[in-house]
Amino acid sequence: MDAGGTGSSRVIETRMRGAGLRVTRPRLAVYALLRDLGGHHSADEVLRLLQGRRIAMSRASVFNVLNDLTGAGLVMLCDAGPGRTLYEAFDHWHHHFVCRQCQRILDVPCTQGEKPCLHPELPGPGYLIDEAQVIFRGLCPACREAQRDS
Ligand SMILES: [Zn+2]
Numbered sequence: 001m002d003a004g005g006t007g008s009s010r011v012i013e014t015r016m017r018g019a020g021l022r023v024t025r026p027r028l029a030v031y032a033l034l035r036d037l038g039g040h041h042s043a044d045e046v047l048r049l050l051q052g053r054r055i056a057m058s059r060a061s062v063f064n065v066l067n068d069l070t071g072a073g074l075v076m077l078c079d080a081g082p083g084r085t086l087y088e089a090f091d092h093w094h095h096h097f098v099c100r101q102c103q104r105i106l107d108v109p110c111t112q113g114e115k116p117c118l119h120p121e122l123p124g125p126g127y128l129i130d131e132a133q134v135i136f137r138g139l140c141p142a143c144r145e146a147q148r149d150s
Pocket residue numbers: 099100101102103104139140141142143
């Protein structure tokens with residue numbers, strides 16, 4: 001159907017199977033949406049945007065699908081602060097910068113390029129760390145500028 005589009009459904013289906021997920025319409029719809037839009041979106045935003053595409057899904061199933069896709073490594077979760085869990089189509093492993101003032105979120109390259117890029121000192125043996133996500137917080141240039149002016 002959308003053979004020429006960026007979210008070519010055949011590619012998406014192949015990725016989904018490769019990640020061990022059964023291909024379902026809701027999963028395809030959510031994944032295609034995140035890929036098409038780019039950037040970081042909350043589950044509620046995803047729900048609203050799906051409605052804009054005339055795809056009816058309950059809030060609970062949007063959460064379930066996002067969980068499945070995240071678990072399969074197709075979607076990446078960005079924990080941007082209290083009550084702000086954001087999702088994005090996984091492209092490459094990276095971290096995030098969140099501006100305290102305007103809440104802007106920026107992708108920050110991972111210096112190692114792969115998980116886990118940090119190895120903490122753990123209280124004992126037996127742990128397996130496979131991921132470390134870093135959130136950098138501070139002020140973006142625009143907010144710093146605004147602060148200087150006031
Ligand atoms: Zn800012």
